[in-house]
Amino acid sequence: MELQKEILGLSIAYALLAALLLIIALRARVSWQLKAAAVLVTSVYYCVAFFRIEGLAGWSAPAPLPSQFQLLWARVVEPNPLDRDPGAVHIWVEELDAANLPSGQPRAHRLPYSAALAHKVTAARDEIMKGHPQGGRAADYGSGNGQPAPEGPSDVSTLRPTAAPGGDPMSGGPLDLSFLTGEAGNIEFAPLPAPILPPKDGP
Structure with a gap:
């Protein structure tokens, strides 16, 4: 629904620009053919x-x-050299x-293909199907102190939800070539941890 509102807002903005152009055109001293x-x-x-x-x-x-x-779901599109599709x-x-509860709307992401990433995603999707x-x-x-992010599978409940995008200097990130080409093992999957519920009040 939010995306539809954004699309509608952009459309209204274009319409307002068109109305502004109409006002300017009506006052400009040019031929009516050009104005129309x-x-x-x-x-x-x-x-x-x-x-x-x-x-x-x-x-x-x-x-x-x-x-x-x-x-929530995944799909792997294999490279096709004949169509020059990477x-x-x-x-x-x-x-x-931080409590392992959904905090946003579901969103689809496109990641560069690599065999390692495709294997991880396929395995995780198979677990979802089970x-x-x-x-x-x-x-x-990264860990926040310039050290590389830990390697290997990890429990997602130990993550730092306030980590800033981009990672530490040595840990890759969206501007790292290995990240952009999908060669870095920068995504790990594990069973979804249970939500962290607040303690119950005593009797």
Whole structure:
């Protein structure tokens, strides 16, 4: 619903720009043919923009993953040299907060393909199909002191939910070539930890 509101807001913004152009055109000392053409082109443009932006809904975004999340589903697209398709790993995730509870809306992410990442994601998806919810962590988020992120599977309940995107200097991150090419083992999956509930009041 939020995405639909953003699309509607952008469309209204284009319409307001068109109205502003109309006001300027009416006061400008140019031929009516030029004024009509400018208004027509602008009107067609914001109509096209509305439908083109609406078509973006549902596409996987090449955006950084949250530091900890629940994996909802995944799809691996194998590289196809004949079509010059480098492949991709699409995952649908929901961010988790410090109590291992959903703290945002589900979002689709597109990650660069690598055989190691594809294997991890496929294994996690198989566990979901068996009825075992999977949590994930972005291992390129460092420890906060310039040290590399720990390697190997980890319990997602030990993550630092307040970690800033990008990681530590030695731990990769969205600007690291190994991260962009998908070669870094920067995502780990583990069984989804139980929510951390507040202590019950005593009798």
